[in-house]
Structures are given as structure tokens and as C-alpha cells.
Amino acid sequence: MNASVDLSDVRLETDRLILREWQETDLEDFYEYARVDGVGQMAGWQPHDTIETSKIVLDIFMSGKKTFAVQLKENNKVIGSVGIEELSMVPGAEYESLYGRELGYVLNKDYWGKGIMPEAVKKVIEYCFENCGCDYLICSCSPANSQSKRVIEKCGFEFLTEKVRKLSDGTERTALYHTLHK
Numbered sequence: 639m640n641a642s643v644d645l646s647d648v649r650l651e652t653d654r655l656i657l658r659e660w661q662e663t664d665l666e667d668f669y670e671y672a673r674v675d676g677v678g679q680m681a682g683w684q685p686h687d688t689i690e691t692s693k694i695v696l697d698i699f700m701s702g703k704k705t706f707a708v709q710l711k712e713n714n715k716v717i718g719s720v721g722i723e724e725l726s727m728v729p730g731a732e733y734e735s736l737y738g739r740e741l742g743y744v745l746n747k748d749y750w751g752k753g754i755m756p757e758a759v760k761k762v763i764e765y766c767f768e769n770c771g772c773d774y775l776i777c778s779c780s781p782a783n784s785q786s787k788r789v790i791e792k793c794g795f796e797f798l799t800e801k802v803r804k805l806s807d808g809t810e811r812t813a814l815y816h817t818l819h820k
Contacts, residue, residue: 641737641772643704643722650706650765652757657706657720660699664707667716668692671746680783681744682805708745708758718745718755720762725776729798729817736773739766743789750785756792763793767820774820778803778813790816 650657660668669692671677678685686692699705699719708718721742728734741762745755759777766772777795779786795816803813 639735639737640724641739641766641770643739643766643770645703645706645722648706648765648769650761651711652761654711654754655758655761656709656711657758657761658709659703660696660705660707660716660719662696662700664716665689665693665696668696671717671744671748674747677744677747680780680786681742682780682803682809682811706758706762708754717749718758719743720755720758722762722766722770726778726803727776727801727815729774729776729815733774737771738774738776739770739772740776740778741766742777743786755785755789759789759793763818772820775818776815777818778815780811781814787814794818 645659669686669689672686672692675685704723705719705721707716708720709716723740723742725738725740741759743755743759763775766775777790779790795818798815798817800812800814802810804810
């Protein structure tokens with residue numbers, strides 16, 4: 639079952655980051671990384687071809703109340719997101735009475751390889767277990783996405799299964815599913 643999530647007025651902090659609700663003023667920062675080739679494809683979506691595309695997605699983030707903006711403390715720039723998504727699959731019968739969510743994340747290419755996403759995801763994991771009533775979390779990635787796989791490993795997720803997944807753009811791709819328990 640999906641745990642209940644509402645990120646209204648939620649603000650989390652790490653040493654380098656603020657995780658908070660998205661705001662209309664984040665549009666330029668969002669478009670800056672969402673338009674870059676190689677960023678969206680890793681998460682299952684195509685680069686944004688116009689700022690209007692980013693505005694549509696930003697509106698979805700703001701109304702959905704389940705996606706954190708990842709903001710650098712040093713310059714207040716939004717460099718990514720971490721979403722607490724509805725489950726795309728239930729791992730097995732033993733999970734049917736448990737509450738869970740699926741984490742998804744993306745990061746501005748300029749900040750890859752600096753340990754930023756594991757820092758953000760670990761804070762969101764803590765939030766999900768302490769504040770959302772999650773018993774478990776799922777995270778998935780493409781077999782080719784070594785950066786995401788490394789984030790998953792650093793955050794303590796364990797491999798669960800390989801499965802074909804339908805992406806937001808309608809295509810299907812093999813995904814490696816991982817799980818983490820409270």
C-alpha cells in the first residue's frame with residue numbers, strides 16, 4: 639500500500655542541502671538542468687525542449703506535493719529533485735499489508751560525482767520512515783545507469799528483482815528494483 643505523503647511546508651536540511659517544496663521562482667534552475675541531454679533520459683524522460691515544458695512539470699511538482707526541490711545552501715540554486723512516488727510495483731505478497739513508497743531522483747549534470755544525491759536521498763529516506771509511516775521503500779534504475787545504481791547502493795537499498803517498466807514517456811525499459819526496510 640502507498641503511504642500517505644504531503645510535503646506542504648516540509649523543509650529538510652543536510653550539511654550542504656535544503657530539501658523543500660518547489661516554487662515558481664525555481665523555473666529557471668529547473669529548466670537549466672532539465673534541458674540537458676543525458677539527464678532526463680537516465681530518469682526515463684526526454685530533455686525539455688522549451689521552458690514551457692519545464693513550467694508544466696514544475697506545476698505538477700507543486701500541485702502533487704510529493705517532490706522535493708534539492709537546493710544548494712552555498713548559493714540557493716536548485717540542482718535537482720527527489721520524488722516520493724507511488725509504488726510502481728508491490729514486491730510480493732508479504733508487502734501487501736505494508737506501507738511503502740518509491741523514490742525517484744534527478745540531478746543537474748554539473749553536480750554529478752560529488753556525493754550530493756546520496757546525501758539528499760538519505761535525508762528523504764529518514765523522512766519517509768520517521769514521518770510518512772513507510773515500512774519500506776523501493777528505488778529502481780536502468781541497468782545502464784551506473785550513477786543511479788551507486789546512489790542506491792550508498793543509501794543501503796538491496797537488489798530485489800529485474801523487471802520491465804513503463805516510463806513516463808510511454809516507452810518500456812528494463813529496471814533493476816531495490817528495496818530498503820525500516
